[in-house]
Amino acid sequence: xxxxxxxxxxxxxxxxxxxxxxxxxxxxxxxxxxxxxxxxxxxxxxxxxxxxxxxxxxxxxxxxxxxxxxxxxxxxxxxxxxxxxxxxxxxxxxxxxxxxxxxxxxxxxxxxxxxxxxxxxxxxxxxxxxxxxxxxxxxxxxxxxxxxxxxxxxxxxxxxxxxxxxxxxxxxxxxxxxxxxxxxxxxxxxxxxxxxxxxxxxxxxxxxxxxxxxxxxxxxxxxxxxxxxxxxxxxxxxxxxxxxxxxxxxxxxxxxxxxxxxxxxxxxxxxxxxxxxxxxxxxxxxxxxxxxxxxxxxxxxxxxxxxxxxxxxxxxxxxxxxxxxxxxxxxxxxxxxxxxxxxxxxxxxxxxxxxxxxxxxxxxxxxxxxxxxxxxxxxxxxxxxxxxxxxxxxxxxxxxxxxxxxxxxxxxxxxxxxx
Numbered sequence: 001x002x003x004x005x006x007x008x009x010x011x012x013x014x015x016x017x018x019x020x021x022x023x024x025x026x027x028x029x030x031x032x033x034x035x036x037x038x039x040x041x042x043x044x045x046x047x048x049x050x051x052x053x054x055x056x057x058x059x060x061x062x063x064x065x066x067x068x069x070x071x072x073x074x075x076x077x078x079x080x081x082x083x084x085x086x087x088x089x090x091x092x093x094x095x096x097x098x099x100x101x102x103x104x105x106x107x108x109x110x111x112x113x114x115x116x117x118x119x120x121x122x123x124x125x126x127x128x129x130x131x132x133x134x135x136x137x138x139x140x141x142x143x144x145x146x147x148x149x150x151x152x153x154x155x156x157x158x159x160x161x162x163x164x165x166x167x168x169x170x171x172x173x174x175x176x177x178x179x180x181x182x183x184x185x186x187x188x189x190x191x192x193x194x195x196x197x198x199x200x201x202x203x204x205x206x207x208x209x210x211x212x213x214x215x216x217x218x219x220x221x222x223x224x225x226x227x228x229x230x231x232x233x234x235x236x237x238x239x240x241x242x243x244x245x246x247x248x249x250x251x252x253x254x255x256x257x258x259x260x261x262x263x264x265x266x267x268x269x270x271x272x273x274x275x276x277x278x279x280x281x282x283x284x285x286x287x288x289x290x291x292x293x294x295x296x297x298x299x300x301x302x303x304x305x306x307x308x309x310x311x312x313x314x315x316x317x318x319x320x321x322x323x324x325x326x327x328x329x330x331x332x333x334x335x336x337x338x339x340x341x342x343x344x345x346x347x348x349x350x351x352x353x354x355x356x357x358x359x360x361x362x363x364x365x366x367x368x369x370x371x372x373x374x375x376x377x378x379x380x381x382x383x384x385x386x387x388x389x390x391x392x393x394x395x396x397x398x399x400x401x402x403x404x405x406x407x408x409x410x411x412x413x414x415x416x417x418x419x
Contacts, residue, residue, distance in 0.1 A: 040148050042121040043104055047147050048095055048140035052116040055090035059108035059117060067101035068108060070094065082228055095137040100130045118147045215239035220304035224297065281305035286402030290395055379403040 029036055038044075055072040071094035077087050109117045120143040127133055153159065159167075214236035222232035280302035288298035378400035386396035 038121050038123075040121075041119065042123075043106065043119050044121045044123040045099065045119075045125060045143055046097055046102070046109065046140070047118045047120040047122075047143035048137055049116045049118065049144055050092060050095070050137055050141055052114045053092050053095065054114055054116075055092055056113065058111050058113065062107050062111045064105065064107065065101045065103055067098040069096040069098070082231070092137070095140065096134055097140065098134045099125065100133040118144065120144070120146045121148070122146050213237070213240050215243060216307055217304075220300060220307060223300040224304055226297070279303070279306050281309060282405045283402065286398055286405070289398040290402070292395075377401070377404050379407060 055070060057070060060066075060068040060070050070092070072090045072092050074088045075091050077089055079086055106119065109119060122143050125133075125135070214233060216236070218239040219232050219236035222235060223229070280299060282302070284305040285298050285302035288301060289295070293301075378397060380400070382403040383396050383400035386399055387393070391399075
């Protein structure tokens with residue numbers, strides 16, 4: 001016969017269990033008020049290090065769910081060294097992962113050869129719509145901040161080259177920062193002691209020159225040596241600033257010396273004469289072309305030769321002009337200083353007139369000083385003679401051009417001498 005329990009015994013047992021656990025702490029975590037303690041290598045979501053991605057497309061090809069979307073474009077990168085070849089590289093435009101399709105297998109993280117994808121322990125990315133689970137590279141880059149650091153190397157393991165280089169770079173930056181801090185502290189101490197005042201005055205007196213122009217001699221010389229235009233222009237700008245500062249310092253020092261202001265000014269140097277480049281010395285150009293030099297080198301050296309000759313001509317004109325201004329006219333001074341005799345109505349009619357001062361002789365023009373417009377024709381006789389001798393057409397044409405220019409310059413010189 002089955003025993004029957006008294007009515008209400010089951011209720012009392014249930015109330016006993018309830019009273020037993022009523023005053024105990026709960027075993028579960030009260031999320032979201034309490035965050036769970038996750039293992040360090042929890043697979044939450046996939047984070048992207050955009051700087052390491054080379055758009056190799058391995059992750060998108062190996063993904064079994066095809067949930068990775070990548071877009072990119074190509075850009076031309078200038079050569080790292082002078083004379084190198086320009087190269088093209090892929091630039092990442094879009095990197096999106098659809099976590100509504102992802103099954104968190106981690107194949108994309110494993111096959112990435114450039115360490116651009118990592119597992120992040122972040123798991124709070126729930127949305128109210130499946131369309132919002134498609135996260136782009138901006139959100140993936142934010143998750144990269146939650147990726148834990150890699151585990152430490154084992155004892156005796158070889159440090160990778162990338163890690164050692166990064167450590168050396170960081171140590172060098174720390175040393176430079178420490179040195180800058182020490183220099184700042186020393187300068188502060190000198191400023192308190194009053195030693196910084198002369199330095200500040202020297203910096204204030206330092207002439208300021210705005211860069212923008214170039215020193216044409218330096219530019220032409222570097223181009224003639226075969227340097228690239230960028231290097232030649234930068235060095236010519238530095239040379240221009242250096243010369244202008246030296247000139248301003250000379251002017252400032254000369255203004256402070258009143259006793260030396262009346263001294264004779266020195267002759268202008270070659271660097272003080274400014275000539276706008278643009279023309280070429282035709283004789284030099286034709287000679288270099290006839291020697292078989294390339295056109296770029298011949299034109300550069302012809303420009304340098306023209307600038308050099310033009311500066312020499314300007315210096316000669318400046319020197320001749322200064323000498324003519326300093327020429328005294330003793331006849332005129334004597335006429336003003338000698339008083340007229342009394343009783344004389346005026347100067348004697350029979351007296352010989354004083355000889356007028358002859359103007360200074362103009363410098364004789366040279367063949368190189370004559371400019372011929374339109375150096376594009378040829379001297380047909382020279383051309384035919386060279387072709388008959390068996391010369392190549394290019395050499396014959398260049399020498400015939402030079403001969404035509406020379407004849408035209410000689411005709412202009414002869415016409416100027418007859419006048």
